[in-house]
Amino acid sequence: MGRRNSILDPRTKLLLVFMEAVFVLATAGGERLYVLRVIFTILPFVLLITSRNYKTCITGIIVLIGVTLLERFVFPMLTGMLSYMLLTVITIVTRFLPAVLMGTYVIRTTKVSEFKSAMEKMHVPDELTIPLCVMFRFFPTVKEEMDSIRAAMRMRGISFGGGKVSEMLEYRLVPMMSCSAKIGEELSAAALTRGFGISRKRTNICRIGFGVFDYIILLFCAGTIIFWISGVMI
Amino acid sequence: MNDTEAKKTLTGRDLINIGIYSAIYFVVVMAFAMTGLIPIFLMLLSSMVALFGAIPFILFLTKVKKPGMILIMSTIMGILMFLTGMTWMPIPVAIVTGIIAELVYKSGNYQSLSKAVITCGVFPLWAVGNYLPLFLQRDAYFATRQDYGEEYADAVMRMTPDWMIIVLVAGTFICGIIGGFIGKAMLKKHFKKAGIA
Numbered sequence: 001m002g003r004r005n006s007i008l009d010p011r012t013k014l015l016l017v018f019m020e021a022v023f024v025l026a027t028a029g030g031e032r033l034y035v036l037r038v039i040f041t042i043l044p045f046v047l048l049i050t051s052r053n054y055k056t057c058i059t060g061i062i063v064l065i066g067v068t069l070l071e072r073f074v075f076p077m078l079t080g081m082l083s084y085m086l087l088t089v090i091t092i093v094t095r096f097l098p099a100v101l102m103g104t105y106v107i108r109t110t111k112v113s114e115f116k117s118a119m120e121k122m123h124v125p126d127e128l129t130i131p132l133c134v135m136f137r138f139f140p141t142v143k144e145e146m147d148s149i150r151a152a153m154r155m156r157g158i159s160f161g162g163g164k165v166s167e168m169l170e171y172r173l174v175p176m177m178s179c180s181a182k183i184g185e186e187l188s189a190a191a192l193t194r195g196f197g198i199s200r201k202r203t204n205i206c207r208i209g210f211g212v213f214d215y216i217i218l219l220f221c222a223g224t225i226i227f228w229i230s231g232v233m234i
Numbered sequence: 235m236n237d238t239e240a241k242k243t244l245t246g247r248d249l250i251n252i253g254i255y256s257a258i259y260f261v262v263v264m265a266f267a268m269t270g271l272i273p274i275f276l277m278l279l280s281s282m283v284a285l286f287g288a289i290p291f292i293l294f295l296t297k298v299k300k301p302g303m304i305l306i307m308s309t310i311m312g313i314l315m316f317l318t319g320m321t322w323m324p325i326p327v328a329i330v331t332g333i334i335a336e337l338v339y340k341s342g343n344y345q346s347l348s349k350a351v352i353t354c355g356v357f358p359l360w361a362v363g364n365y366l367p368l369f370l371q372r373d374a375y376f377a378t379r380q381d382y383g384e385e386y387a388d389a390v391m392r393m394t395p396d397w398m399i400i401v402l403v404a405g406t407f408i409c410g411i412i413g414g415f416i417g418k419a420m421l422k423k424h425f426k427k428a429g430i431a
Contacts, residue, residue, distance in 0.1 A: 017317060021316055021317050021318075022321075025318070099317075099318075103317070126249070127244060127249065127302070127306055128306065128309065128310070130246070130249040130250065130252075130253065131249050131250075131252040131253035131256060131306060131307070131310060132253065132310065132313075133253065134249070134250050134252075134253025134254060134257070135253040135254075135256050135257045135260070135310070137253075138253060138254055138257040138258075139257050139260075139261070141257075142257055142258055142261045143261065146261065146265075169286070169289070169416075170420070170424075173262060173286075173289060173290075174289075174420060174424050174425075176258075177258055177262075177289070177290055177293060177425075178424065178425065178428045178430055180254070180257075180258050181254070181255075181258070181293065181430045182430060184250070184251070184254035184255075185430075187250065187254070188246075188247050188250040188251065188254075191246065191250060192246065192247065196246045196250075
C-alpha cells in the first residue's frame, strides 16, 4: 500500500470529520464525554504526523499551548468586557482548532478521485458528489484570485483601512467573482473534453479499502457513539 | 436524448457550475462571517450573509436553467455548516429553504430577474438554521457553556428571546432582497459587460 500517502481510508477520514463536528465543535454529550473529547483533540495532531505535515502540526500545538496558558494565567486577572472577549477567542480556538486540523489533514491527504470513489461506495448520488469535488478543487483558486486582487487594489488605495464599504464591494468582490467564474468555465471545458459529460457510468482507478488503522478508529468511533447514546437514554 | 429531457436533467456542466458558484459564495460569505466573533454581530450574521452573498448568488442564478440546482447548492451549504460545527439542524433547514427558493425561481421560468431578486431573499434563510439550536435546545445549549459563568449566559439570553427568530427570518429576507437589488445592478453594470452573466 506504499503508493497511498495516508494510512486511512477516505471513508474513515470522513467519519472522523463528522465525529470532530459533533463531539468537539458542537460538544455533544457535555461533561461526560470530556476524556473522549481530549482524545479527539489529540487525534488530528497524530494523524498530521503520520502524513508528514510537521509544520502544520507544530503550529497547531503552539496555538493550543498558547491558548491554554492564556486561559490559566491571563483570564482570571481580567474582568468585564475584556474577559468576555478573551473568553470568546479561547472558546473558538479550542473548539475549532481540532476540527480545522482534521479538515486540513483530510484535504491534504485525500485525492479528488479517492474522495469520489469513497462517495460512490457509499452510494451518495453524483448530483451531490460532483459539486462537492469541484468546490474543494476550487477553493484555493478563489483564494488566490482574492489575494492578487487585494494586492492590486491596495496599490490604488482601496483597502479596509481607508476605503468605503461600497467601493470594497464593487472593486474587490466583482473582479474576484468575474475571474473565478471565467476560470470555472475553463475548468468545466477541460473536464468535458476528458469525457466528463458522458451519460454512462464512469470508472475509477482508485483502489480504496479498510486497513488495520481504519478498524481501530472505526471501533473507537462506534464506542464513543454508543457511550454517548447510552448517556442520553439514562 | 430528446429536447424536453435534455432540459430537465442536470448535465456535468451544470454540476460543475454548482460547485464553482458554491465555492465563490462560501468564500464571500465566510469573509464577512469572520466579523461574527463579536456577540452583537453574531445576531446580524444571517442578514450579512443575505446581503453580501446575494451578489455571487444572483450571478449563479443566471446559470440556473434547470430544476434542482438551487436545492443542491442549498444542501451543500447545510452540509458545510454542519462541518463547521453548527450541529445537524442547518441541513434540514437548508433543504426546505432550498426547495422554496427553487419553487420561487421556477415560477419565473428560470429567467425572470425580479423573481431572481425574491429568490435572493429566500435562499439565505438557510443561515437562520444556524441559530436554531440556540432556540430549540436552549437548556442543552447553555448547559455546555456553564463554565463561562452567568455573565455570558445572561448576555446571550438577553439577545435571544423566542420572538427573535421571527426578527431574524424577516431581517434575513429583507437584507436578501436588498442584496438582490444590488446584485441586479452589478449584473447590469459589470457582469453583462464582462460576458459572464
